[in-house]
Amino acid sequence: MPDAAVIDLPKTDWIALADQVGHEIAATTARHDEEDSFVEEGFRALKAAGFFKALVPAELGGRGADYRDICSAIRRLGTYCGSTALAFSMHSHLVAVPAWRWRHEKAPVEGLLKRVAAEDLILISSGAADWLPSNGRAMKVEGGYRVTAKKIFASACQMGDLLVTSARHEDAAGGPEVLHFAVPFKAEGVRRLDTWRVLGMRGTGSHDVVLEDVFVPDAAIVARREPGKWHMLYHHVFALAFPLVFAAYLGVAEGARARALEIARAKPKTSALVTATGRLENAFMKAEIAHEQMIRIAETEAAGPERTSRAGIAHTLTAQAAVETVERAMDVVGGSSFYRDLGLERAFRDVQGARFHQMQELPQLELSGRLALGMGIDG
Incomplete structure (x- = not known):
């Protein structure tokens, strides 16, 4: 575990807070389903209750929530609104993984976690369609890479701050590699497409996101791996x-x-x-x-x-x-x-x-x- 003083925050009843949010948004669920519209009220209520920083360790400014408690809170949210619960789970896992790696592997993810806590950021996953092969193209340029890609299943991208994603760099010295990084939605070349017309979970707003020649600095690359292989x-x-x-x-x-x-x-x-x-x-x-x-x-x-x-x-x-x-x-x-x-x-x-x-x-x-x-x- 990193050298940091353990901070014990007062215990938060995350399930009770999920109930509170659920009661607040229950009446909007059917409307969002019928309109194919994003569950914005749910995300605003979750943010007000501190959910987006919940899994950030307290030592890094977060709420230090127990992993199991957030699983239970998401389950409770799902009884009210599946779309709100699922879209929030996508942010949650992007925090849970680096938080675990920070505690157990001393991984250099402290900067991201501190930002999530201090700025109350909403992280957006580019969807498991990337999975082991990844997609898109990263071209090496001075100081970083230029990335062009189309990413699908970007749940809650309407309210997202950072897109956590990957792209293939085919010309690496050691052979093709997948680069992992985060891109601000405000960055030049990042564009949301209105594509989410689906059977269910219609309120998640899981639209496509296009990256058009987006600059990603070297410092933003958090992992490199071989395409198509388990890492x-x-x-x-x-x-x-x-x-x-x-x-x-x-x-x-x-x-x-x-x-x-x-x-x-x-x-x-x-x-x-x-x-x-x-x-x-x-x-x-x-x-x-x-x-x-x-x-x-x-x-x-x-x-x-x-x-x-x-x-x-x-x-x-x-x-x-x-x-x-x-x-x-x-x-x-x-x-x-x-x-x-x-x-x-x-x-x-x-x-x-x-x-x-x-x-x-x-x-x-x-x-x-x-x-x-x-x-x-x-x-």
């Missing part, structure tokens, strides 16, 4: 980021379950209703168990291929069970769940997003199968 940075990202992201989907599933039970309790208690409710409860417990395993793996296991495989398995199981929970909730309610006003139709669409985050099920099965057979992580 220790990505072992950290996968294990630490996705419990936060999938907390949003667990929250959507939990909200759908609660709504279904509320309606079912007012119905005649037929055998079919009781059985359908039992199936709902089984599905939801599977989701809770799998997500708890994701968190435990992140908190306790050593980074590397084996942890990544286990995290990937829990990732797939959480996604499957969250989707199943919403489907079972609709079974309990019956045909009326097809109506938008009930909210289950939106939950069904929102939870489908769990299927499309890295690693999706088929790549996860291949990775876990390779490791189980002693074949190594890189195909």
Whole structure:
């Protein structure tokens, strides 16, 4: 751990604060879904409550929140508004990973974390479409690089301060490499595109961002790695980021379950209703168990291929069970769940997003199968 005095701040009840934010924004959720508009009210409420600096260590000026507590807070937000929860999780994982590396690896990320705390910055991920290969072009120039790229799934980019992204530098002395860096949204050549017209999670504002000959100074490069190969940075990202992201989907599933039970309790208690409710409860417990395993793996296991495989398995199981929970909730309610006003139709669409985050099920099965057979992580 870095040489810094440990600061103990008064304990914050992040779940209670998430409830407070949730009550404030619940009435806006359907409107943002219908309009394909960004959940701005949710982000402003989260900022006012201190959420964007929550995971920054107290020693660096942040709130020093416990990782598990923020997972739980995102889950709670998801019961009110899946889009707010998911978009916030994208900022959260961009703080959680460097915070972990600062504490455990003495990584040189102190400057970014201090800025997030002091300036209350909102960090935007360029989306897992970059993943191991990355995309875009970085050309070496005096003092840095010129980057041209199109980045997708930039959730909450309307309110973003820094785009945390990467690009390929093909002409490096040692061969092609991927550069990781952050770019201010105010930088010359950074442009948002209005492209987010999708099935679910419509309020996340996950539009495309274009970088057109953007200058990135040498000092902004925080990591370099070989394209297409697993790097220790990505072992950290996968294990630490996705419990936060999938907390949003667990929250959507939990909200759908609660709504279904509320309606079912007012119905005649037929055998079919009781059985359908039992199936709902089984599905939801599977989701809770799998997500708890994701968190435990992140908190306790050593980074590397084996942890990544286990995290990937829990990732797939959480996604499957969250989707199943919403489907079972609709079974309990019956045909009326097809109506938008009930909210289950939106939950069904929102939870489908769990299927499309890295690693999706088929790549996860291949990775876990390779490791189980002693074949190594890189195909």
